[in-house]
Amino acid sequence: MTETLPTSRKSRRVRLADGTGPVLAVLAVLLVALAFAGPAYSEPAGYLALLKRAAPLMILAIGQYFVIVSGGFDLSVGSLVTAEVVIAARLIDGDEGATVWVIPLLLVTGALVGLVNGLITTRLLVPSFIVTLGMLLVLDGAVFLWTGGSPRGALSEAFRVVGREGFEVPLLGAVPWSVLLLAALVVAAVLFMRGGTGRMLVAIGDNETSVRLGGGRVERLRTLAFVLSGVSAAIAAILLGGFAGVSAQVGDGLEFRVITAVVLGGVVLGGGRGSVVAAMAGALTLEALFSLLNLLGVAGGLESAVQGVIIIAAVAYASVGRIPFRTRRST
Amino acid sequence: MMAAAPAVATRPAQRLSRVLQPTVVVYLALVLLLIAGSILVGVRGGVLLDQGGILNILTRSTALGLVAIGQTMVILTGKLDLSVAYLIGLCSLIGAETMAGDPGMIVPAVLLTLACAAGVGLVNGLVITKLKVNAFIATLGTALVIRGYLESAYSGPAGEVPRAFQHLGYARIGPIPVSALLMVALAALAWWYLMRTKGGYHVYAVGGDEEVARFSGIRTDRTIIKVHVLCAVAAGLAGLFLASRLGSGAPWVGVDAGYDLESIAAVVLGGTLLAGGRGGVAGTIGGVLILATLDTIFDDLGVTPFFKDVVRGAVLIIAVALYARRRGVLR
Numbered sequence: 323m324t325e326t327l328p329t330s331r332k333s334r335r336v337r338l339a340d341g342t343g344p345v346l347a348v349l350a351v352l353l354v355a356l357a358f359a360g361p362a363y364s365e366p367a368g369y370l371a372l373l374k375r376a377a378p379l380m381i382l383a384i385g386q387y388f389v390i391v392s393g394g395f396d397l398s399v400g401s402l403v404t405a406e407v408v409i410a411a412r413l414i415d416g417d418e419g420a421t422v423w424v425i426p427l428l429l430v431t432g433a434l435v436g437l438v439n440g441l442i443t444t445r446l447l448v449p450s451f452i453v454t455l456g457m458l459l460v461l462d463g464a465v466f467l468w469t470g471g472s473p474r475g476a477l478s479e480a481f482r483v484v485g486r487e488g489f490e491v492p493l494l495g496a497v498p499w500s501v502l503l504l505a506a507l508v509v510a511a512v513l514f515m516r517g518g519t520g521r522m523l524v525a526i527g528d529n530e531t532s533v534r535l536g537g538g539r540v541e542r543l544r545t546l547a548f549v550l551s552g553v554s555a556a557i558a559a560i561l562l563g564g565f566a567g568v569s570a571q572v573g574d575g576l577e578f579r580v581i582t583a584v585v586l587g588g589v590v591l592g593g594g595r596g597s598v599v600a601a602m603a604g605a606l607t608l609e610a611l612f613s614l615l616n617l618l619g620v621a622g623g624l625e626s627a628v629q630g631v632i633i634i635a636a637v638a639y640a641s642v643g644r645i646p647f648r649t650r651r652s653t
Numbered sequence: 654m655m656a657a658a659p660a661v662a663t664r665p666a667q668r669l670s671r672v673l674q675p676t677v678v679v680y681l682a683l684v685l686l687l688i689a690g691s692i693l694v695g696v697r698g699g700v701l702l703d704q705g706g707i708l709n710i711l712t713r714s715t716a717l718g719l720v721a722i723g724q725t726m727v728i729l730t731g732k733l734d735l736s737v738a739y740l741i742g743l744c745s746l747i748g749a750e751t752m753a754g755d756p757g758m759i760v761p762a763v764l765l766t767l768a769c770a771a772g773v774g775l776v777n778g779l780v781i782t783k784l785k786v787n788a789f790i791a792t793l794g795t796a797l798v799i800r801g802y803l804e805s806a807y808s809g810p811a812g813e814v815p816r817a818f819q820h821l822g823y824a825r826i827g828p829i830p831v832s833a834l835l836m837v838a839l840a841a842l843a844w845w846y847l848m849r850t851k852g853g854y855h856v857y858a859v860g861g862d863e864e865v866a867r868f869s870g871i872r873t874d875r876t877i878i879k880v881h882v883l884c885a886v887a888a889g890l891a892g893l894f895l896a897s898r899l900g901s902g903a904p905w906v907g908v909d910a911g912y913d914l915e916s917i918a919a920v921v922l923g924g925t926l927l928a929g930g931r932g933g934v935a936g937t938i939g940g941v942l943i944l945a946t947l948d949t950i951f952d953d954l955g956v957t958p959f960f961k962d963v964v965r966g967a968v969l970i971i972a973v974a975l976y977a978r979r980r981g982v983l984r
Contacts, residue, residue, distance in 0.1 A: 442970060446970075448977055449973070451927060452921055452969060455914055457970075460962065460963050463960060463963035467959040467960055581789075582790075590787075591789055623805025626800045626801040630795065630797025630800075631798060633793065634786055637791075638780070641786060
C-alpha cells in the first residue's frame, strides 16, 4: 500500500489541474469581486452567510457528484427535497418532541428513494435519466396526493436550528451550524473519494466493463452512489426547511441547478472525470455568482440567462482541446 | 454487449423487423389501455371513446406529438434537447405578436417563427458539435438563456392571433381535429425521412456509434446540427399550434406543461433508445397517444391530477424496463 502512494498522489495532482483549477480561479475572482461590490463582504460574516446560503446546494452537489462520476444522472433530487420538507412539516406539525425521530426518518426516506433509483437502474437496466425522471414524477405526485394539494403542518424550532442558527466563535463571529455540517461532509466526502470505494466509483464511470471484468461490484457501487445522492437530498432538505420554511416550491429546479454546479466544477457528464471538491466549488461558484448579480442589481431574468451562458462556456472551455474523438453517451 | 447485430441492417425485411418490434408493442399497449380505460370509464357510467373523448385524446396529443417528433430525431442521434419547453413559449409569443390580430400577417408570422426556432436549433447544434459541449448542458444552457429573455421581457400573455389562425387549433373533420391530422402528416414525413433517405440513415448511424459513423465518412456534425434544427422547428410548430388554441402567445405555456421532460418521456415510452440508434417516429406517436389516453381516462374517472403524475412515472419506468429486458442489451 505504501509503495503505491507516490504514483496515486501524482495522478491526483494531474486530476486537480484538469478540472479543479479553472473553477477555483473563477471562484476566487467572484469572491474578491463580492468584497468590492458589497459592504457586507468586508468581514468574515458576509462570507459565512454566503456559505450558509450555498450549503444545501453544495451538499446536493456532493451527492450528485457520486452519481455523475459513476456515469449516471439523478434528476429526482429536486422533488425529493420538496417531498422531504413537506413530509417533515406534516409529521412534526409544530410538535418539538417529534423532531428527534423525524430527522432520522427523513434520512432513511432519502436513502430508500436512492436505493430504488439505484436498483431499477442497475438491475432492470433502465437508463438512470429515465428512472430518476420517473421518480421525479412519482414523488411530485405522491407528496401532493398525500397532503391534498398544499403542504400542511409546521416545522419545530429544534428542526430549524441547523438551517437557521449559528454558534459564537471568537474572531469569526456567529458561525452557522450548516457551515459546520458542510465542513464535516466535505471532509467525509474527500476521505471517501480517496478510499477504495470512491476510486472504484470513478473507475466505473470511466469504463464500466473493465471494472466488471476486474471483479468490481459495479451494480452495488452504482446503487450506493444513488443512495448517497438520496441522503444528500435529505440533508439539504433539512437545511432548506430550516432556512426557508415549508413550501411546495422549495426544491423546484434544484435538479438542474445542482447538475449545472457539478458540471461547472469540471466533472464530465458520463462519468470518470472530476473531483468532489471541484463539484462543491462549482456549487459555491454558482451561489457566489447569484449573490454578485444580486448586489449589482441585475434583474432576475438576466440571472438565468447568465447561468445558461456560463455553463455552456465552462463546458466548452473544458472540452475544446480534448481528444476530438472522445464522445460520451449519457446513460 | 450481447451480439446486437453489429452492422447496420441492409435488407429491408431485416430493418423492418428491427423497427417494427417495439412499435408493435407500443400500439398493443395502447389498444389494451383503450380497452381497459373504456371498461373502467364504462363502469362509472361514462363512455371513453365518444366524440368528445376522441377529440380530447387527439387534441392533447397534438402539441406533445409535434415536440416529440423533433425530440425523436435528436434522441436517435444519442443527444437530448432540453430547450424545447422554453422555445415553445418563445415561438408562441413571436407568432402571436407578429400577427397582432391581422389575418394578412399569418404567413410572414409563421415563417418568422419557424426561422427563429431554426436559429435556436442551429445554435444548439453548433454548440454541441463545434464547442463539443454535452447536449444535456448545451440545451440546458440555451433553455436558461431563453428563460432569461422571457422573464425579463414578458410578464404575461402577449400578442393576438387572428380568428382565421384560430381555426387551425379548433377546426375538425368529424371527431378528428385538423391539427391532429397535420401532426400525423408531419410524423409520416419524419418517418419517411428517417426510413427512406440517406440523411435518415445517417441519423441512425450517428446514434449507433458516432465514432464509427465518422470513420465511415458520414459528416456527423452536419447530421447532429440538422436534427437539432428540425427539433427546434417542430417545437416552433407546437408553439404556433398552442398560440392558435390560446388566441395569444404565452411565455410559460411550454414550461407549465413540462414539454421538455414530457417529450423525452414520450419518445422513450415509444421504444426509442435514450442512448440513440434505435427506435423511430411511429413508436413515439404511440407513446404520445398512450400518455394522452392516460390523461383522458383519469379526467373521466375524476382522479386527482397528482395521481396522474405517479402513474405516469411508474408507466415510464416499467415500460423502459420491459424494453431493456426484451433487448437483453447491457449498457
